[in-house]
Amino acid sequence: MDRAHRGVWGVITFLLLVIWCTPCMADDAFESIFRNAFLGGLVGGVAGAAFLALADKPGDHLDYIGYGAAGGVLAGAAYGSIKTTRALAEVDNGKVKLAVPTIVPGFVPVGTKGEREVVLTAEVLRGRF
Known part of the structure; x- marks a missing residue:
């Protein structure tokens, strides 16, 4: 069973690497908005996780990560759309x-x-x- 799990994870990793490295044909505006929203979500999630360190009981406030990621996606999408508008x-x-x-x-x-x-x-x- 352990060997099967390794095989499945190996195939998933290979597919993600192939898909991630393949150049896409999206236009510049969509690519910029998507990239900024994705990076904003990552930064927001990390900021939400950082706020867990300030909480008295971090296990009770795990929703900070989700709220931070959601706010980051919205802020990143707004920044990307403003940046692409000329x-x-x-x-x-x-x-x-x-x-x-x-x-x-x-x-x-x-x-x-x-x-x-x-x-x-x-x-x-x-x-x-």
């Missing part, structure tokens, strides 16, 4: 999409001495023709 209004194939614009910092040369100042830009309208 313009306030976007025209794509005749459809208008409204979203929150991304503020992008940049440097602009000011004088002849190599001075630069920080400029914040946000796209208000974007279109593909």
